[in-house]
Amino acid sequence: MTQLRFHAKRLFDGQNFIDDQVLTIIDGVIRAIDQNINDVDIKAVGLVVPGYIDLQVNGGGGALFNDSPSVDKLKIIMAAHAKFGTTAMMPTLITDKIEVMTQAADAMAEAISKKTPGIVGIHFEGPHLSLAKKGTHCAELIRPISDAEWQVFSRKDIGQVMVTLAPETVSTEDITRMIELGIKVCLGHTNADYATAQKAVDAGATGFTHLFNAMSSLQGREPGVVGCALLNDNTHCGLIVDGHHVDYASCQLAIKAKPAGGVFLVTDAMPSVGTDIKEFPLYDRTVYVENGKLTSTTGELAGSSLNMATAVKNTHLGLNIPLDESLRMASLYPAQYLYANNDIIRGELKVGMQADMVILNEDFTVFETWIGGEKF
Secondary structure, eight states: OOEEEEEEEEEEOSSOEEEEEEEEEETTEEEEEEOOTTSOSEEEEEEEEEOEEEEEEOEETTEETTSSOOHHHHHHHHHHHHTTTEEEEEEEEESOOHHHHHHHHHHHHHHHHTTOTTBOEEEEEOSSOOGGGOTTSOGGGOOOOOHHHHHHHTOSSSSEEEEEEOTTTSOHHHHHHHHHTTOEEEEOSBOOOHHHHHHHHHTTOOEESSTTTTBOOOOSSOOHHHHHHHHOTTOEEEEOOSSSSSOHHHHHHHHHHSOTTSEEEOOOBOTTTTSOOOEEEETTEEEEEETTEEEETTSSBOOBOOOHHHHHHIIIIISOOOHHHHHHHHTHHHHHHHSOGGGOOSSSOSTTSBOOEEEEOTTSOEEEEEETTEEO
């Protein structure tokens, strides 16, 4: 048994800001909270907040998950994002061959079995997408769902599974089948009309991938996928707040339209996060990095260089969202989406929760990141 007494001079526990709280952490879990500041092992001076949870991470630290997926590559990506406060992530595989999907699932199974810090499941973004809204995904690899993909999606050794799909390419029966398997189904890279998107929601889809991007827009006579996302209170939307993917006014509109918890922050991060690289390969193209914006040689946005610490800062200072809500959008809300309410073990710093913590400086940059009660 390992025990640590951790003193937070200033703590945000997921709901409230509180001074002088001492967390007793036993084997990585918060077992008690008191105010006996004379009996501590660690004194944290900055603001201590719940660790950030990123449900869409393609890469980081110079590594792209699609490129020969492995546990070592997952560790590189996780280490790059942990520097910016991410304590749990869903490594995301964009549209690729079935062999790569299987390799990614094998890597995830190994990471889960080894309890690799921060790796909680896998997000398959594709390959069952709309050609009209493919974004930077490879058109030649977009395809209907087949038994080969079902074998991957049905695995029980790869943690939580998320699948982003276009509802005009996947039947409602198949969406229901995914839900029955415990998969989180998100709509994205879709040109569906509102009625088709709503049928997918009725069938069990609960998420929308990078809201506004690569989906049919809200118009007066056709609400589109964006309208479906904003109208359904029981759905959740990932939002990239980097100033490139979505105008800040549109971000504010989404947050205003959805109930609290309905919008969470994602990065859609690529290999450039945590590095100073200026370009990297993607499929048969090159992606160029300029002032934080990633653009493919074919002209479209190709993910982001965003990290979660910057996403929180942009949400608070750029969107004028209160700090506590900005922090919840990076921690509690993605946790609530990922887990059933009675299974949440992350997203707050309360008794019974995993001790995933971030110590912030005054400018919202990250001083230290802790995963399971250990400095990462």
